[in-house]
Amino acid sequence: MTLLLAAARAVGVEVAAKHAGDVDARARFPREAFAALKKQKLLGIMVPKSEGGPGAGIAEVVSICHALGQYCASTAMIYAMHQIQVSCVVRHADKNAWHRAFLKKLAMDQLLLASATSEAGVGGDVRSSVCAIEEKGGRFSLSKQATVISYGANADGILVTARRTPQSPASDQVIVVALKAGYSLDEQGKWDTLGMRGTCSNGYHLKAAGRMDQVIATPYADVSAQTMLPTSHLVWSALWSGIAVDAVARARAFVRAEAKKKPGVAAVGGWRLAEAASLLQLMKSNVVAALRQYEAALGSEDKLSALPFAVAMNNLKTGSSQMAVQVINHALLICGLSGYRNDSPFSVGRHLRPASANGSSRRAAT
Template sequence: MSLNVTPLSPRTPRSRAGEAPGSRDFIARAEKVAAIAEPCADAVDREARFPAEAFAAIREQKLLGMLVPAELGGDGARAADVVDVCAILGRACASTAMIFAMHQVKLACLARHARGAAWQLAFLSEVAERQLLLASSTTEGGNGADIRSSEAPVRVAGGRVSLQRDASCISYGREADALVTTARRSDGAAKSDQVLVVFRREDYRLEPTQTWDTLGMRGTCSVGFILRAEGAAEQVLAEPYERIHSQTMVPYAHMFWSAAWCGIASGAVARARAFVRQAARAAGGRMPPAAAQLTRARLSLETLRGAVQAGVANFERNAADPGGLATTEAQLALTMLKVEASELATTTVLTAMRACGLAGYRNDSPFAMGRFLRDILSSPIMINNDRILASADPAVLMSEAPTALSL
């Protein structure tokens, strides 16, 4: 089965004069990783283990630092480049794609909001040079999945910062080289008055409080921990998290997650296509009855790809305006992208499974769809669509739906 996919981004830059050969050839590099990740995907799912083979390949291809600015040793990639990589990885291994997406979201938060701070700039250079993997801690035991509320405060004294929090979920926490976490600004601050802090692996200890035995996305290893951390005061970003959240965290997360889900759906459609082709050959060229389901799955996939492409275009258009991403319309569009992509991806995989019939339903079949289905069902649940839609209700009331179709 070919791993080559049509890029989600409309423009993928290639090598330029003066750059190392292939330094910007993100699609080719991602496909090399996917070729390693795909044969291991079933084992990663079955054993609920970190996709170590895939991330060794990701480091070899130097993709972990792709969003780091070129002057700091990275590739200076666009968000659209990361979207392409997430989609290619998602087609091969959902857990690999989701971990990669989460890492790049945190890297974007640091790269876009360092404000020239020496510690953050040096750390970004280190990420690119050493291919460090960043984990995220934004949820706590008491706040559910409300990442705009923090219970635990940072405490700054004598040039040091410390934090202790009950982190209900830190995906791939044991395997990460550093942790990027939200926290309340101080003991007396409101829960919504948050900061973002970076801790190196040597700065913190993790004490597990929960296990990770889920239906899908098992390789993300999203275990709960008590986090105890201490570092230099400079490791706290000066930019308020409120701004980081709206300008970078939400836009990048929704684009990168959606791309990963699109990749999963693409993988399911490819498997269904292989089944229908085999069935047609066995029937002397007659198309099997389930071929219509393959056509429906492909239609749904193209709609999904179009939604992600439109989301990326909307982001790039608004990001060029200093206040563009803060507008109600931009925030609403990015919110709707996450919801629409997750629903479309789930529909696509289910339809692809119907195209395979019992062969897709069986776990011992070369056309088994179980892993694709279980992984994609996480998309409207792990980042809950109902919660997202409820938070968007005020914006929907304030924003009139556009009538023109042109972008």
């Protein structure tokens, strides 16, 4: 176990797990967990050493997402979404002086990054934008009706997709790194949902302004195919497997508790526990295989942009989300009423709801 992973596990055990129930019940941002993650300097781990960070790779991030998922789903999800944005800046900032300075600040101040890719009027297609960058005198301004900006009110910066110019077609998109001091958020709707409650994924009317240097020159289509989507599929799959790990652990604890009550009697649900453990192992193996495939493709734009690679990464996320639901359902069946109750040490409701939301939605297939 690396020092970074050990630090993340400590945050999970000592902080995230203690507040996970309240975060879920009140649909609030997991502020305690992120204060601890910032203190341990775990938000800027992907920043290169040349810019003041530890230069951790995607494998380290995947491991941390898996670990955090075992303690608080919302914390793991927000951490994963943040690292997706960081990876985009790290891989596509090139030699842009502004972005390099931004990465140094991110590592030093442990900034939390959100994203604004969804938008009203495009039918859920994140590869199309209505809003556009308006340039004047080396500065930009934009206005976006974002249907979702997860943890937007708690972020220190937002990566915003927009058309390159007001004359550009909807598909000609770029990413702008908007700083908190340079944007405003007008909340358009509350986030009161079945799962993913602590992500606080409200809708906002976003207005941003700043220097044109803040625009990532690489087309969003390339950033998405080569970095954003594969990273997203890997970290989400990892955290889902982490959520499933804790559900299985609770089911195993339930079986042991029942066995102690009835010595010498075969544990009810033992066979189902074995099946859940087998599915869980398959989930982990799929993540590891996809991670190796991604690491092998890094450095080759052709491989990263190839259709077979995109299909493989998408299959990972879709399969992982569905298997997570199956594993947690097994845990619920094993624990019975104890798993159904919210006040039970064997409760798996907080595990099942976010997994179900992703396993049955378009999010898992895009």
